[in-house]
Amino acid sequence: MKDIPLDEGKNSALVLIDTMNTLLHWQSKIEVAMAHVNNMFSFNDVVAMVCRGELDLLTFPDSCVLMQREQYPAWATYHCFLACGNMQEIKNAEAEINIRAKKLGCKYMSISGRTGWSRALKNDGWDHLISVLYKETY
16 A cells, blocks of 8 residues: 655655645546546545545555545544545455554544445445435525
8 A cells, every 4th residue: 555645744845746646647537436426526626635634545556545534523433535446456455444544543434435335345344324315406
């Protein structure tokens, strides 16, 4: 797993350039993923969130995962904001991501996405918690 930290101090400009190059490499797949959720976020939104440290950019040879720590009153979760690339590689990365979640003080990991994620992860110990429905205002 390649973790792109943005708080490296003396080399922050180089880290930012590396981060931008990595994001540009994954841009088309990130945009496809965003299209599946009605373009709730643009690619530029994702870039800004990574640069502000709101999303962790984790990359693998054939996959990209964007994670965010979410704090609730009772506990924190390490939430998968977006994942794209090779499904098996993403599933195999769970143990590494879990270690990172624990280091960040998270009790849980979570993912929100299309129903395909529930099917893909049902045999890996993931439980369905809620469903989100939406309707355009009129």
